[in-house]
Each structure stands twice: as structure tokens, then as C-alpha cells.
Amino acid sequence: MKKKKSPIKPLKLNKKDLVEAETKPEKNSSSDAGNDQGLNKPPVSPLSVLHDAADLLEDAGSIPDDAQVAIPTTIPVLAVRDIVVFNYMILPLFVGREKSVNAVEAAMTGDRYVMILTQQDESVDNPEHDDLYRTGTVCMIMRMLKMPDGRLKVLVQGVSRAKVKRFIGSEPFHIAEIETISETEATKTDPTQEALIRSSREQSEKILSLRGISSTDIMSVLNNVDEPGRLADLIASNLRMKVDVAQSILECENPIERLTLVNTQLTQEVEVASMQNKIQSIAKEGMDKAQKDFYLREQLKAIKKELGESTDDAEEAEEIRAAIKKAKMPKEVHKEAEKQLRRLEAMHPEASEATVIRTYLDWMVEIPWKKQSRDRLDIIEAKKILDEDHYDLEKVKERILEYLSVRKLNASMKGPILCFVGPPGVGKTSLGRSVARSLQRKFHRMSLGGMRDEAEIRGHRRTYIGSMPGRIIQGIKQCGTRNPVIMLDEIDKLGSDFRGDPSSALLEVLDPEQNNSFTDHYLNVPYDLSKAMFICTANVLDSIPRPLLDRMEVIRIPGYTEFDKVNIAKRYILGRQCTENGLKEKEMIMSDEVIAKIIKEYTREAGLRNLEREIGSVCRKLARKKAEGEKGPFEVTTDNLHKYLGIPKYIEDEKENDLPAGVALGLAWTPVGGTVLHVEVSTMPGKGKQLLTGQLGDVMKESAQAAVSFARLHAEEYGISPKFHEEQDLHIHVPDGATPKDGPSAGVTLVTALVSALTNTPVDPELAMTGEISLRGLVLPVGGIKEKILAAVSLGMKRVLIPSQNQKDLEDIPKELCEQIKIIPIKRIDEVWPLAKAK
Structure with missing residues (x-):
């Protein structure tokens, strides 16, 4: 085999040069040492690394021109990833694949030449012949070092471009028959060549300037290179290019064309460098110089924006x-x-x-726009849950079960607007939770007591600092469904001032025909509230605006009777209070008589809160005994109850066996239940003056005036002197003067007491009465019949007079209560006196 002469001059490198060439690229090396990926390309920065080429060219210039390189035609092949090796290029490579290691070792035992070919697909771990480009660079291995992990670190120098004529074998390494590519000599007088060389130098100098790199030494190297092919290879080896672009430059045999391709890449690199400077300037203009961190973030965003990447x-x-x-x-x-x-x-x-x-x-x-919970449409199961949670309250339970039944038959029905009205402590709020539990819906309670700002309902405009949606939308969001049970507690205690009227804002919320497009000021878009179930609670209806009340279905929850309270205490309160106070139910024995005594002597309410407190107080006393070492069970009796609760707080009014003339017993409703009032009338010689005492309200005073007028009109019928209003002074008094009293229901009682005083005839002490009167003698209906009858039974009355129009209210009264007292309906006041006179 004859050795061909090559125009390529090998570089003479002493030990110092080898060390410098080997160590410089490692400063930025990103070798994947642990993943056995074979050869890895050390990252090459654009022309700034021409510093490393300066010494190389100086050494090359010192080699005699007659030096020749003998390259064998059969040579080991070394496959590399993501890098193209050019002539005159010195770089370290990490060799880890078995075939690559074998190729290097074979070259080291021979003349140190190896053919470096680039993989077409860098993801292939074991490339075959078809996975490699056919044009590459013959390199000389200048130095080899074995790493502790078994890999090899080699320093190679590009010697000559070459083509693979054919592959001879692939085991234990790739061997190829090659043909070197001779460098075509360019005409030095060609103006195109000169223009390309100058353009390449200028572009290189411009890049160095934009990068902020000193260009004196590098440009002196470039100015000394007049051969277009060598200049192209020198610049290309230091440009950041894609593999396919770099391979196309390597395969170009014509030096002028190769320099033209390099010049094109230089132009693109100048544009990129200029854009980077522009990005830096734009990012820096809008920021304070002291905000370094902010500046860096903005710079990064600007770079990503120019590259089209997402920030x-x-x-x-x-x-x-x-x-x-x-x-x-x-x-x-x-x-x-x-x-x-x-x-x-x-x-x-x-x-x-x-x-x-x-x-x-x-x-x-x-906000849940579409998400809603699935209702429990099992009517029997829902009834069971309602009965477990609350005693009695049949009307409320019936209404809920009706809603469930209709919901089962018509899935698109709108949510009802219910309003539970009743005295404190009867379970209105807890009933709302029970309704949500029976429906398997989310529950949200919103207290309206004392609310004065309309924005609490409708939200604030987004123009205000700290604005947020109203509490309706907030509750919907917290529940996570669009069909929760929302309880508007204490709706009768809403206020209003200069900030607006919340009750007016509720008009849209509590209207099934309008709330399907409720608009919150913050969201400013319609929201459908028609699927939500609203339950309001109130103690009285008088303070609720009429338009708002008209939108709700009112369900009255009256106070509990003594019988109801005893049963509720046995079913719910005793067990709950024992558990809360560390006792077991069997450790406390409390009979029905004891519970009834607590109700009569220590509580006076329509609800159950105070009863639960008193029972809790007894449990705490017993818990102390248990903690001190005493063993139960502990029995609470009517005789030792005062040891736990002290002296009775309330003493029941003693029933009078005889009433003096001028005294009648009336029935009144209070927020804590019914009560019996003694209405007293005294006559004195005088000139017809009337004195009303007992802190009576205006309506009750008017009832007293109407009673006097009725007595004057019917004086002869009752055997009263027609001139009593001129000869006698009247004093009408209702005891318990510290308590305000008002309402028209005492009209019948006032007439009876007045006639009794004027005729000096006592009234039956076992008779109580209620009803409003008119001047024509009609008895008009009143409210609170159940509570009033309960009060009469508690005092031991045997008969009670009620307006005939209130007979419908008797359906709400338990049968056992009606059996304890005789209820007499009356239409006119004429019917009262024959029934009221003491026998």
C-alpha cells in the first residue's frame, strides 16, 4: 500500500500544549459519565473559544512545510453523538461504549489514527453502519487516560476529512476502508475568495464585540489564515450549529463553498447576538438598577418571549x-x-x-356552575332521619317529605323558600341541619342578625380595594355544589342604614322566579340559585318587611308542651349531657317527675335551651361526685333536686279558689310561651275618670277603652247603672307591672272584669279566656292559642274561652292536652258573662 501525500500539516504539541488543550474544554464539560452513552460533546461556545485555537495555529505554523501525514486506508471507526469534528480541531472525548473502547485501544496499538463518524440519530446506543454518516474526519489520538469507572478519556486532533468506501467489519469494533478528501487549492487572486475571507473575519469580530470578548489576539490569528478551507474549518469548529448543518459543511469539498456556508452561519449568529443585546436593553430600561433580582427575571422572560417559549x-x-x-x-x-x-x-x-x-x-x-349533589329520594329513609333528629314538628317534617316526593317525580323543580317561625330554643336551626342530612345535601348557615350592609348579600364592586363576593356566593363556593341547603338565620333581626337595606337585597335571592339569574356585584354575571333550598328562621314576623315575607312559605313552630319537653329530655338531652360531662347514661337516674319539676320550677321558656342547661348542671354535680371516688348510679329525686340546682327560680302561680269581684283571668302569649294574666278593675266614687296601670301598650289601652264603651252601651242588659261613667272612677290594672304588655287579645277579659266590678259579681276562678272584642260585641280571633291553652292547663284551669274562629287552631294541639281542659268557642261577648259568673 502506497502512502499518499497530504497537504495537511500535523501539529507538534509538547506536554504543556497537551495539558492545556485537554483541560480547557473540560471547564464547561457536561459529560454524562454514569449513563454509558459513549462519546459526548463538550459544549462549545461561539467564537469566544477561538482563544484555544490561537496556540494551535502558532504551533502549526512552526512545522516545516515538507512534513507529510501518512494515513492508512483501513482504519478503526469511532462513533460519536451530537458533534462533528473538523480539521485542526483538538478536543477531549469520553469513551464508554464497548466498541468505542475497543476501537481506541486498537488505534493506540497501531499508528494512533481513528476515523470519527457522527451518528445520524443520537438516541441510538449501539449504532450500526447505516446509523452513521459516511463522511467524517480522520483524527490522531494524542493522549489516552483510563478513568476509574472503566471509561477512556482521549485527546484527539483532526487530521483530514475522509469518506467511507465500505465497512469491513463491526466486531469487536467498526472497521472501515476510507478515502481521504484532498483539499482543493483556491485561487488567491479570486475576488470572491477575498470577499468571503474578509466577511468572515468581520462577522467574527462583530460577534466577539457583541459578546464582550477581547478580539485582539483572536483576530490576529484569523488575519494570519489566508486559506479559505482552513479558515472555514477553524471557524466552523467553534460555531454552535446543529449536527446536520455542521455535517453539510464537513462534506463540502470546495473550500470557497465551505467558507460560504460558514459565512451564512456567522450571519445568523450575528443576528442572534444582536437580538440578545436588544433583549437585555429592553429588559433593563423598565426596571430600577437596584432591583437586580427583578432585572434577571425580566431578562429571562424577554429571552423566552423572543425564542417563542412559554413563560x-x-x-x-x-x-x-x-x-x-x-x-x-x-x-x-x-x-x-x-x-x-x-x-x-x-x-x-x-x-x-x-x-x-x-x-x-x-x-x-x-364557583360550582354545574356541579350539584344527588338528592336522597328515599322518602321512608328521609322520614326516619327527621324523626331521629327531632321530636314532633309534624308540619315541618310533612312539608319536607312533600318536597322530596315532588322532587322525585319532577327533577327540574325549583327549590322552596321556607321560613321557620317560633320562639327561641325550639330547634329551628338544628332542624335546617336535619333537612340537609335527610336530603344528603351540603349545609351552609348564614346569620343575618344585625346585618346592615347590602354588600354582605350582593358583594362589593371590583373597583374597591379588598372587594369580594357576597355571603350567598361565598356559601355556594364553600359547599362546592349549586344545590345546598342555605339557612338564613334570624332574618327578623336584619337592620338597615346608609349602607343599604339587606332585606331589599334578599328580595331577589328568595324569589324562585328571579333567583335563577341572581347577579352578585363582584361577579357581575348571573348565577342560578334556583336549585338551592333556602330556609329562613325568625322569632317574630312583625319586623320582616311584607314584600320579603310574601316570598316565603311560613311554617310556624310553636313552643313545646310540658309533655313534649319531658319526652325530648328523655330521648335526646339526658344522653347528650351525660356524654358531654363524662358520665354514662346508666350512672344517672332521673324520673319523669324530676324532669317535670325542673321544667316547672327552674325554666320558663317555650324552647329547650334552659332545660338543657339545668340538666347539664345536674350532670356536672354528679361528675364531681364520680371524680371524688363515689360510685354510681346516682339517683336524682324531687326531694334532693334542690341540692343540685338550688332553690326554685320560678314559683308557679297558685290557683285561687275564689276571685273577688272585678278580677278575671286572661290568657296571653309571650316569646317564651303562654301565661295567665290577672286583670283587675276597681270602682271608686268620682266623676268618671279612668286610670290604666301595669305598663300597658297602646293596643291594650285601646282594648280597655273599647271595653268601657261596650259596658256603657249594654249597661241595662247587665244591670249596671247607666250613669256609672259619671258617678264612678275606674282603675284598670294588670299585675306584674314591670313587664310590658300589649295586644288586643285581652279584650274579652277586660269586659268580663269590668262587668264583674260594676255588678259586684265574682268570676269563676277555674275559667280563663282570650279574644279581641269589637264595639258591636263580636269576639275576634287571636294568635298563640296552643301556648295559651298550655298555660291554662299548667295553672289547673278547667275551662277556657276562645274565639270561635280559632277552632281551626285546635288541630295543632295534642289530644292529651285538649283532654285536660274544656275548650268553649264563643262568637259574641254576650255569651261570655253567663259562662263567666261564679256559680
């Missing part, structure tokens, strides 16, 4: 857009959300308005 803000916008799509908003709401998102994307992320819009969009995507 953090863009990722956030995409996340919000995906959340908007997932929320399944109505069409008009989705349109508004997209509009606000586009505004957010156009804003600077640090702008104050951006924070407002971002918060708004967070609310929009978190």
Missing part, C-alpha cells in the same frame, strides 16, 4: 384557561371569563389591576 405567566394563563373550560360555565359567563383572561395576558404581571383580575378569575373557576 411562567403564559403557563399560568394556560392553567386558568383550562380551569375555565373545566368549570363548565354558561355561555355568557364563559365569554366574560375569557375576556378578563385576555386582559390579564395583556397586562404587566406586577400591575395592581392584574392582581384584581387574577383574584376574580380564581372566584369564577372555583
Whole structure:
């Protein structure tokens, strides 16, 4: 085999040069030493690394021109990834694949030449012949070092371009028959060549200037290279290019064409460097010099924007857009959300308005627009749950079961608006929780007591700092469904002032025909509340505005009778209080008589709160005994009850066996239940003056005036002197003067007491009465019949007079209560006196 002469001059490197050439590229090396990926390309920065080439060319210039390189035609092949090796290029390589290690060792035992070919696909771990480019570079292995992990570190120098004529074998390493590519000599007088050389030098100098690199030494090296092929290889070996582009330059045999390709890449690199400088200038203009961290973030964002890559803000916008799509908003709401998102994307992320819009969009995507819980439509199971949680309250339970039945037959029905009205402590709020439990819906309670700001219901405009949706929308969001049970507690205690009237804002919320498009000021888009079930609670209806009351279905929850309270205490209160105070139910024995005594002598209420407190007080006393070592069970009797609760707080009014003339027993309603009033009338010689005492209200005073007028009109019928209003003074008094009293229901009692005083005839002490009167003598209906009859039974009355129009209310009274007293309906006041006179 003859050795061909090559125009390539080998480089003479002493030990110092080898060390420098080997160590310089390692400063930025990113070798994957542990993944056995074979050869790895050390990252090469654009022309700034021409510093490393200066010494190389100086050494090359010192070699005699008659030196020749003998390259064998059959040579080991070394496959590399993501790098193309050019002539005159010195670089370290890490060799880890078995075939690559074998090829290097074979070359080291011979003349140290190896053919370096680049893989077409860098992901292939064991490349075959078809996976390699056919044009590569013959390199000389200058130095080899074995690493502790078994890999090899070699320093190679490009010697000559070559082509693979054919592959001879692949085991234990690739061997190929090659043909070197001779460098075509270019004409030195060619103006195109000169123009390309100058352009390449100028572009290189411009890149170095834009990078802020001193170009004196590097440009002196480039100015000394006049051969276009060598200049092209020198620059190309230090340019950041894709593998396919670099391979096309390597395969170009014509030096002028090769330099032309390199010059094109230099032009692109100049544009990139100029754009980077522009990005840096733009990012720096809008920021304070002292905000270094902020400047770096802005610079990074600007770079990503120019490269077309997504930034953090863009990722956030995409996340919000995906959340908007997932929320399944109505069409008009989705349109508004997209509009606000586009505004957010156009804003600077640090702008104050951006924070407002971002918060708004967070609310929009978190509100349940379509999600709703599935109702429990098992009527029997729902009734069982209602009975477990509450005793009696049949009307309320019946209404809930009716709703469930209709809901089962008509899934599109609107949620009802219920209003539970009753005295404190009867279980209105807990009943709302029980309704939600029976329906298997989420429950949200909202207290309206003392609320004066309309924005609490409708929310604040987004123009205000710290604005947020109203409490209705907040409750919907907390529940996570659009059909929860929302309890508006204490709706009768709403206030109003200069900030608005919350009760007026509730008109839309509590109207099934309007709340399907409820608009919160913060969201500013309609929201469908028709699927939610609203339950309001109130103690009285007088303070609720009439338009608001008209939108609700009122369900009255009266006070409990003594019988009801005893049963509730046995079923619910005793066990709960024992558990809360560390006792077992069997450790406390309390009979029905003891519970009844607590109700009579230590509580006076329509509800159960005080009863539960008193029973809890007994449990705490017993818990102390148990803690001190005493063993139960502990029995509480009527005789030792005072040891636990002290002296009785209330003493029942003793029933009088005889009433003096001028005294009648009336029935009154109070927020804590019914009560019996003694109405007293005294006559004195005088000139017809009338004195009303007992802290009577205006309505009750008017009832007294009507009673006097009725007595004057019917004086002869009752045997009263027609001139009593001129000859006698009247004093009408209702005891318990510290308690205000008002209402028209004492009219019948006032007439009876007045006639009794004027005729000096006593009234039956076992008779109580209630009813409003008119001047024509009619007895008009009144309210609170159940509570009044309960009070009469408690005092031991045997008969009670009620207006005939109140007979319908007797259906709500337990049968056992009606059996304890005789109820007599009356239509006219004429019927009262024959029944009221003492026999």
C-alpha cells in the first residue's frame, strides 16, 4: 500500500500544549459519565473559544512545510453523538461504549489514527453502519487516560476529512476502508475568495464585540489564515450549529463553498447576538438598577418571549384557561371569563389591576356552575332521619317529605323558600341541619342578625380595594355544589342604614322566579340559585318587611308542651349531657317527675335551651361526685333536686279558689310561651275618670277603652247603672307591672272584669279566656292559642274561652292536652258573662 501525500500539516504539541488543550474544554464539560452513552460533546461556545485555537495555529505554523501525514486506508471507526469534528480541531472525548473502547485501544496499538463518524440519530446506543454518516474526519489520538469507572478519556486532533468506501467489519469494533478528501487549492487572486475571507473575519469580530470578548489576539490569528478551507474549518469548529448543518459543511469539498456556508452561519449568529443585546436593553430600561433580582427575571422572560417559549405567566394563563373550560360555565359567563383572561395576558404581571383580575378569575373557576349533589329520594329513609333528629314538628317534617316526593317525580323543580317561625330554643336551626342530612345535601348557615350592609348579600364592586363576593356566593363556593341547603338565620333581626337595606337585597335571592339569574356585584354575571333550598328562621314576623315575607312559605313552630319537653329530655338531652360531662347514661337516674319539676320550677321558656342547661348542671354535680371516688348510679329525686340546682327560680302561680269581684283571668302569649294574666278593675266614687296601670301598650289601652264603651252601651242588659261613667272612677290594672304588655287579645277579659266590678259579681276562678272584642260585641280571633291553652292547663284551669274562629287552631294541639281542659268557642261577648259568673 502506497502512502499518499497530504497537504495537511500535523501539529507538534509538547506536554504543556497537551495539558492545556485537554483541560480547557473540560471547564464547561457536561459529560454524562454514569449513563454509558459513549462519546459526548463538550459544549462549545461561539467564537469566544477561538482563544484555544490561537496556540494551535502558532504551533502549526512552526512545522516545516515538507512534513507529510501518512494515513492508512483501513482504519478503526469511532462513533460519536451530537458533534462533528473538523480539521485542526483538538478536543477531549469520553469513551464508554464497548466498541468505542475497543476501537481506541486498537488505534493506540497501531499508528494512533481513528476515523470519527457522527451518528445520524443520537438516541441510538449501539449504532450500526447505516446509523452513521459516511463522511467524517480522520483524527490522531494524542493522549489516552483510563478513568476509574472503566471509561477512556482521549485527546484527539483532526487530521483530514475522509469518506467511507465500505465497512469491513463491526466486531469487536467498526472497521472501515476510507478515502481521504484532498483539499482543493483556491485561487488567491479570486475576488470572491477575498470577499468571503474578509466577511468572515468581520462577522467574527462583530460577534466577539457583541459578546464582550477581547478580539485582539483572536483576530490576529484569523488575519494570519489566508486559506479559505482552513479558515472555514477553524471557524466552523467553534460555531454552535446543529449536527446536520455542521455535517453539510464537513462534506463540502470546495473550500470557497465551505467558507460560504460558514459565512451564512456567522450571519445568523450575528443576528442572534444582536437580538440578545436588544433583549437585555429592553429588559433593563423598565426596571430600577437596584432591583437586580427583578432585572434577571425580566431578562429571562424577554429571552423566552423572543425564542417563542412559554413563560411562567403564559403557563399560568394556560392553567386558568383550562380551569375555565373545566368549570363548565354558561355561555355568557364563559365569554366574560375569557375576556378578563385576555386582559390579564395583556397586562404587566406586577400591575395592581392584574392582581384584581387574577383574584376574580380564581372566584369564577372555583364557583360550582354545574356541579350539584344527588338528592336522597328515599322518602321512608328521609322520614326516619327527621324523626331521629327531632321530636314532633309534624308540619315541618310533612312539608319536607312533600318536597322530596315532588322532587322525585319532577327533577327540574325549583327549590322552596321556607321560613321557620317560633320562639327561641325550639330547634329551628338544628332542624335546617336535619333537612340537609335527610336530603344528603351540603349545609351552609348564614346569620343575618344585625346585618346592615347590602354588600354582605350582593358583594362589593371590583373597583374597591379588598372587594369580594357576597355571603350567598361565598356559601355556594364553600359547599362546592349549586344545590345546598342555605339557612338564613334570624332574618327578623336584619337592620338597615346608609349602607343599604339587606332585606331589599334578599328580595331577589328568595324569589324562585328571579333567583335563577341572581347577579352578585363582584361577579357581575348571573348565577342560578334556583336549585338551592333556602330556609329562613325568625322569632317574630312583625319586623320582616311584607314584600320579603310574601316570598316565603311560613311554617310556624310553636313552643313545646310540658309533655313534649319531658319526652325530648328523655330521648335526646339526658344522653347528650351525660356524654358531654363524662358520665354514662346508666350512672344517672332521673324520673319523669324530676324532669317535670325542673321544667316547672327552674325554666320558663317555650324552647329547650334552659332545660338543657339545668340538666347539664345536674350532670356536672354528679361528675364531681364520680371524680371524688363515689360510685354510681346516682339517683336524682324531687326531694334532693334542690341540692343540685338550688332553690326554685320560678314559683308557679297558685290557683285561687275564689276571685273577688272585678278580677278575671286572661290568657296571653309571650316569646317564651303562654301565661295567665290577672286583670283587675276597681270602682271608686268620682266623676268618671279612668286610670290604666301595669305598663300597658297602646293596643291594650285601646282594648280597655273599647271595653268601657261596650259596658256603657249594654249597661241595662247587665244591670249596671247607666250613669256609672259619671258617678264612678275606674282603675284598670294588670299585675306584674314591670313587664310590658300589649295586644288586643285581652279584650274579652277586660269586659268580663269590668262587668264583674260594676255588678259586684265574682268570676269563676277555674275559667280563663282570650279574644279581641269589637264595639258591636263580636269576639275576634287571636294568635298563640296552643301556648295559651298550655298555660291554662299548667295553672289547673278547667275551662277556657276562645274565639270561635280559632277552632281551626285546635288541630295543632295534642289530644292529651285538649283532654285536660274544656275548650268553649264563643262568637259574641254576650255569651261570655253567663259562662263567666261564679256559680
